Amino acid sequence: MGRSYRIPLPALAASSLVLVTLALVLVFFVAPNDANQGFSQRIFYFHVSIAFTAYLCFGAGAWKALVHLWKRDPRADLESYVAVHQGVIFGSLVLLTGSIWAKISWGHWWLWSENQLVLFLVLFLFYAAYFMLRFSVDPGPQRANLSAVYALFGIVLVPVSFLAIRLAQQFIHPVVFTRNGPNFGGWMLVAYLVSQVAMLALAYTLYRVELAGKRLDVRLRELREAHA
Amino acid sequence: MTTSETYVTAAYCVVFAVVLAYVLIIALKLQRLERDVEALESRPQREVEDEDEAEREPASVG
Amino acid sequence: MNYFADVRALARKDLLLELRARDTLPAMLLFVVATFVVFHFALPAGSSKLAASGLLWVAIVFTALLGLGRAFVPEREQRVFDGLVLAPCDRSAIWLAKSIATFAFLAAAEVVALPVFALFFHGVRPATIAGVALADLGICAVGTFVGAMAVVTRARDLLLPLLFLPLAIPLVIGGVGASVVGHPGGYLGFLALYDVLFALLCWASFEYVVTE
Numbered sequence: 001m002g003r004s005y006r007i008p009l010p011a012l013a014a015s016s017l018v019l020v021t022l023a024l025v026l027v028f029f030v031a032p033n034d035a036n037q038g039f040s041q042r043i044f045y046f047h048v049s050i051a052f053t054a055y056l057c058f059g060a061g062a063w064k065a066l067v068h069l070w071k072r073d074p075r076a077d078l079e080s081y082v083a084v085h086q087g088v089i090f091g092s093l094v095l096l097t098g099s100i101w102a103k104i105s106w107g108h109w110w111l112w113s114e115n116q117l118v119l120f121l122v123l124f125l126f127y128a129a130y131f132m133l134r135f136s137v138d139p140g141p142q143r144a145n146l147s148a149v150y151a152l153f154g155i156v157l158v159p160v161s162f163l164a165i166r167l168a169q170q171f172i173h174p175v176v177f178t179r180n181g182p183n184f185g186g187w188m189l190v191a192y193l194v195s196q197v198a199m200l201a202l203a204y205t206l207y208r209v210e211l212a213g214k215r216l217d218v219r220l221r222e223l224r225e226a227h228a
Numbered sequence: 229m230t231t232s233e234t235y236v237t238a239a240y241c242v243v244f245a246v247v248l249a250y251v252l253i254i255a256l257k258l259q260r261l262e263r264d265v266e267a268l269e270s271r272p273q274r275e276v277e278d279e280d281e282a283e284r285e286p287a288s289v290g
Numbered sequence: 291m292n293y294f295a296d297v298r299a300l301a302r303k304d305l306l307l308e309l310r311a312r313d314t315l316p317a318m319l320l321f322v323v324a325t326f327v328v329f330h331f332a333l334p335a336g337s338s339k340l341a342a343s344g345l346l347w348v349a350i351v352f353t354a355l356l357g358l359g360r361a362f363v364p365e366r367e368q369r370v371f372d373g374l375v376l377a378p379c380d381r382s383a384i385w386l387a388k389s390i391a392t393f394a395f396l397a398a399a400e401v402v403a404l405p406v407f408a409l410f411f412h413g414v415r416p417a418t419i420a421g422v423a424l425a426d427l428g429i430c431a432v433g434t435f436v437g438a439m440a441v442v443t444r445a446r447d448l449l450l451p452l453l454f455l456p457l458a459i460p461l462v463i464g465g466v467g468a469s470v471v472g473h474p475g476g477y478l479g480f481l482a483l484y485d486v487l488f489a490l491l492c493w494a495s496f497e498y499v500v501t502e
Binding site: 069122123125126128129132133136137140141142145146148149150152153156157160161163164165167168 | 467483
């Protein structure tokens, strides 16, 4: 597998900065107030785009895990770990912003009837255990294998848990809240799309920065061992 | 500001704060890496001097 | 079939070991009954029957955890794992055999636990029994898998519940749904889907857990 072309890190960081700023401007000054929820609907733009980014990070982590198990690509293990780490960071942001949104809309910090929130809580617990697992095994092929297999479990757990939580609504909360779908068009759509791209760019930048740091760490450790 | 405005601002500030904290942690890690590199850089010098004194075989460096 | 002969031999080994040593099953039985007594006092008088149905599932999951924690102890302490991995059999046979043995223990514990639950709390519906049977399959498949992962780590017993419980949440949702809802078909179907999906995943990836 040849080394594919990568965007230089400074360019990436600069473009995500521009995109995030642009998204903030669009969200706060351009997009109109939602007819039903008013100003508070503006959390939506970041909340949903962060959630989508988190799923994508978990997906990327599982994909890299598969690459590791399948092709034994030595870089894939670290990439999988960093992607999952990004997923957990964005996942906790989903929990925080979702919790704030629940407080504005329904007056409670936590609602078990909010499927997305509950799903992210389950995933948060699952991936927190991923880190426990990883830090409980010495670095080496075995750790890479165990992490990869567990990351693959995660990507199966996402749809299964989603289905389970949907089913649980019937006996946990018979009354289902619905967020009235806003008339999604015009500037709202633009604001959402720009926020989405901005979050993806931000996540990718952070991923690359962390990966660069981790790789440096590994190389340094190897050098130190060679010197010892 | 109305309450909803406060909460929306708080939500965006939380996002910002978490990203900032993350960058801070990465920065601290990079600092540690830098220190490690410096420690490693200063080591071969000493080792060479030791070897001159003891007239040992140079250790093979993979 | 060579594969199934391997599985049978390995499962037989575990069952014989348990028959002779009687390590796990009595502990699971005592634990599940003691849990019911604790739950009886944890539920204030006048609590609904639904609450007790939910607690049944807590008891099942924790009893299974107790059994799963013991599942790979002989492999670890007597270094059987090294031998098994070197043996000329498919690695997934190790997982399948261990799952079957764990399932046997869990089912045996539940044969006692469900009547005791009926005696202490309220009757058990057929749908609950079907839910328990289906959930047991998933618990044993996934639990054995993460159990094998946990024994090779430093944290060992500490890690098993952390790895297992998030994966068991869908099972608990499906099981509780099957026990309390009027038409349990959807929940039972969900449990079956879970079993098939995760059993396939475990079967396909177990090799990577025990080899480098």
